[in-house]
Amino acid sequence: MRKITRRKFNTTLAKGLGGSALTAHMPLACAMGSKPDKKKLGIALVGLGSYSTYQLAPALLNTKHCYLAGIVTGSPDKEKIWGSKYNIPEGNIYNYDNFDAIKDNKEIDVVYVVLPNSMHADFSIRAAKAGKHVICEKPMAMNVEECDAIINACSENNVKLGIGYRLHSEPYTQEVKRFVREKTFGNVRYISADAGYYSGSNPEQWRLNKKLSGGGALMNMGVYAIQTIVYSTGENPVSVSAQEFSTRPEYFKDTDETITAQFEFKSGVVGTIMTSHNISANRLHAKCERGWFELDPASTYIPLAGRTSKGELNFKQESQQKLQMDDFAKHILFDAPNLVPGEMGKRDMMIVEAIYKSISEGGKKQALNFESEFGFGG
Numbered sequence: 001m002r003k004i005t006r007r008k009f010n011t012t013l014a015k016g017l018g019g020s021a022l023t024a025h026m027p028l029a030c031a032m033g034s035k036p037d038k039k040k041l042g043i044a045l046v047g048l049g050s051y052s053t054y055q056l057a058p059a060l061l062n063t064k065h066c067y068l069a070g071i072v073t074g075s076p077d078k079e080k081i082w083g084s085k086y087n088i089p090e091g092n093i094y095n096y097d098n099f100d101a102i103k104d105n106k107e108i109d110v111v112y113v114v115l116p117n118s119m120h121a122d123f124s125i126r127a128a129k130a131g132k133h134v135i136c137e138k139p140m141a142m143n144v145e146e147c148d149a150i151i152n153a154c155s156e157n158n159v160k161l162g163i164g165y166r167l168h169s170e171p172y173t174q175e176v177k178r179f180v181r182e183k184t185f186g187n188v189r190y191i192s193a194d195a196g197y198y199s200g201s202n203p204e205q206w207r208l209n210k211k212l213s214g215g216g217a218l219m220n221m222g223v224y225a226i227q228t229i230v231y232s233t234g235e236n237p238v239s240v241s242a243q244e245f246s247t248r249p250e251y252f253k254d255t256d257e258t259i260t261a262q263f264e265f266k267s268g269v270v271g272t273i274m275t276s277h278n279i280s281a282n283r284l285h286a287k288c289e290r291g292w293f294e295l296d297p298a299s300t301y302i303p304l305a306g307r308t309s310k311g312e313l314n315f316k317q318e319s320q321q322k323l324q325m326d327d328f329a330k331h332i333l334f335d336a337p338n339l340v341p342g343e344m345g346k347r348d349m350m351i352v353e354a355i356y357k358s359i360s361e362g363g364k365k366q367a368l369n370f371e372s373e374f375g376f377g378g
């Protein structure tokens with residue numbers, strides 16, 4: 001198992017946070033020292049499928065620090081529809097072939113990759129080489145090697161990298177992280193997380209095609225469950241054992257249907273996840289020394305809901321995507337923390353690979369060698 005060292009993480013994060021390494025690729029207003037708070041960053045969405053159409057583009061109408069400045073699409077009909085709907089100038093509309101010309105476009109500061117998983121690395125790397133900051137959707141890539149390539153490309157080109165884990169910007173998840181940080185219910189002793197839905201439509205969809213998705217439920221919904229057990233404990237796991245279940249092999253010909261996995265943590269916390277393309281489930285539940293907390297649903301867009309042994313949680317709900325993209329823009333503009341650095345996406349992919357390895361070895365326990373101070377739980 002590959003190990004991510006603390007120093008490598010800190011170096012990358014320092015580059016990401018410090019901003020001093022950014023000059024050539026910085027939005028002009030920032031690089032010249034003019035007031036950055038006057039500037040909204042221009043985002044280009046790459047891939048105009050359902051997530052871009054129904055979540056990201058509408059959210060970008062309400063963001064404070066960024067706006068929809070451009071699109072990259074393989075469908076000529078979408079160029080016209082999106083161009084007029086979102087008032088996007090022709091010069092900010094690209095296709096997959098002429099995408100690299102985006103490097104000369106000063107109105108585009110951030111490229112947001114919202115394509116099938118197999119295309120994340122290619123477009124994230126091309127965006128970085130074009131000098132654009134990158135948001136890459138989850139799962140970050142097809143494997144750890146691709147995650148490294150994206151992280152390196154962003155680092156070498158002095159651009160910032162965020163993963164599309166929108167929950168880190170929303171209040172229910174932030175409250176869970178606070179419980180962990182402040183030990184509101186004492187230490188967490190057991191955490192369980194489920195993330196799944198029933199898939200029954202088009203069996204030809206890319207999510208069920210391993211070449212395009214890299215895997216089934218685990219790659220799609222499982223990364224949410226993995227995220228949950230980490231931010232609900234504040235620790236990275238030290239081992240995992242996993243099992244796969246198949247009840248509809250005629251539909252899930254190429255990808256995993258349901259996976260369960262058990263985790264050990266250095267502090268003694270025990271964790272378990274279930275992820276599925278056959279079972280609708282969306283929750284986290286934590287048993288602690290002095291009570292419990294849970295979110296159900298824990299990772300849908302809105303509305304989330306939660307309760308604890310002390311009572312109901314009740315937060316204002318607004319577009320998670322709006323909050324997420326504004327948080328990333330604040331990271332670029334004002335050196336605010338990067339809530340979802342590339343290393344976090346890579347960490348999750350290391351866990352995904354260990355889960356698949358465990359399954360292939362009949363459930364054998366796999367060691368996970370993250371340094372305990374790695375600290376992505378907070």
Ligand code: NAD
Nearest residue numbers: 047048049050051052114115116117137138139164166206
């Ligand atoms: P989608 O199938 O609705 O859209 C995919 C887009 O990619 C379409 O515009 C399609 O034309 C384009 N595309 C280009 N080449 C393709 C190919 N070979 N096969 C299929 N489509 C191709 O998918 P989506 O739901 O928008 O998901 C896109 C990405 O966003 C995925 O990585 C997914 O995991 C991620 N996502 C994240 C969230 C979240 O909450 N963070 C939610 C949904 C999707």
